[in-house]
Every structure is written in C-alpha cells, then in structure tokens.
Amino acid sequence: MTSMSYYDALPDPDRHEEIYADTPGKRLLAWIVDMVAIALLCALVLPFTAFTGIFFFPFLMMVVGFAYRTVTLARGSATWGMRLMGMEIRTLQGQRLDLGTAFLHTLGYNVSLAVFPLQVISIVLMLTSARRQGLTDHIIGTAPVNRMAVY
Numbered sequence: 001m002t003s004m005s006y007y008d009a010l011p012d013p014d015r016h017e018e019i020y021a022d023t024p025g026k027r028l029l030a031w032i033v034d035m036v037a038i039a040l041l042c043a044l045v046l047p048f049t050a051f052t053g054i055f056f057f058p059f060l061m062m063v064v065g066f067a068y069r070t071v072t073l074a075r076g077s078a079t080w081g082m083r084l085m086g087m088e089i090r091t092l093q094g095q096r097l098d099l100g101t102a103f104l105h106t107l108g109y110n111v112s113l114a115v116f117p118l119q120v121i122s123i124v125l126m127l128t129s130a131r132r133q134g135l136t137d138h139i140i141g142t143a144p145v146n147r148m149a150v151y
Contacts, residue, residue, distance in 0.1 A: 010094050010143055013130040023087055023132040023144040030081030037080055038065045066106055073102035078147070092141045101140065108136030 013020050042064050046053045053060045072079040077096035078088035089097055089105065097105065112118045112135055122135035131143040 010090060010092055010131065010145065019145050020130070020132045020143070021146065023146065024126045026082075026085040026087050026146075027126065027134075027144060030079060030085045030087070033081030033084055034065075034068070034079045038068055041068060062110070066110060069106040069109065070099075070102050073097050073105055074099040077102075082144075083147075086147045087144055088147050089137070089142050090145050092143060097142065101142065104140050105136055105142060108139060112136060 011019055038061060042053070042057065042060050045060065045064060049060075069079055073089060074097060076083065076088070077090060082088055091097065091101065112122050118135060125138060126132050126134045129138070131137075133143050137143055
C-alpha cells in the first residue's frame with residue numbers, strides 16, 4: 001500500500017483542517033493587494049496610451065488584471081497577493097496550476113465578477129464548503145490552500 005503525499009492529491013479537509021484554514025479571509029486580503037498591484041500596473045501603462053487610457057480605465061484594469069492573474073497563477077499557482085498571504089491555488093490532485101488551468105481560473109473569476117449572482121454563490125461556497133472553494137474552483141477542480149501546510 002502506498003501512502004499519499006500532498007503532491008498526489010489534496011488531503012481530506014476533515015483530517016487536515018490546517019491546509020484550508022482561514023483561506024476565505026486570506027483570499028479577501030490577497031484580492032485587495034492584487035487590486036492595488038493591478039491599479040499600479042495600469043498607472044504605469046497609462047503614459048503608453050498617451051493618457052487616453054483614462055477614458056477607458058475600467059477596461060484597462062480588466063485587461064491588465066486578466067493578464068496579471070493568468071501569468072502569476074501560471075508561474076507560481078498564486079497571485080502576488082496570495083503569496084503575501086501564504087496561500088496558493090492547487091488542483092484537487094495537488095498539482096500547481098499550469099497555463100491552461102490558470103487561464104480558466106481567471107476566466108471564471110472574471111465571469112463571476114461580471115454576473116453578480118455568480119459572485120454571491122462563489123462567496124457562499126468559499127464560506128461553507130469543506131475545502132473553501134469558490135464557484136470557479138468547484139467547476140474546474142481547484143482549491144485554495146495554505147502554502148506552508150502543503151510543503
């Protein structure tokens with residue numbers, strides 16, 4: 001009989017509660033950090049649009065935010081905010097996100113933001129599900145975990 005490691009599959013949340021503990025609150029704080037980082041990146045991009053980006057700044061935030069989230073999730077399975085909070089997103093098999101999964105996760109996040117009822121459902125799921133998964137996590141098979149507990 002072989003034993004399962006964190007890299008084979010995510011542990012049972014009932015027996016390893018520390019892996020999923022406090023992730024909803026950490027996600028909120030990470031989101032705030034990420035929004036500040038995205039706004040700063042947009043401010044850096046603004047001069048390259050001859051400052052016309054001011055007229056479509058929300059769209060600029062969406063595009064830069066999509067790229068930021070996809071790239072940071074693909075490179076380290078966590079955005080800068082998530083890294084600061086000591087957490088990351090893993091597949092249910094315990095793997096880090098690849099580019100395709102990072103893209104799908106970001107797409108699901110953006111759809112949830114655009115459709116308010118989906119965002120509410122996602123928040124309720126984060127607060128009530130055993131692995132603290134949002135709607136996108138449930139659909140694509142990912143879960144937020146505390147980084148130190150995984151290694």
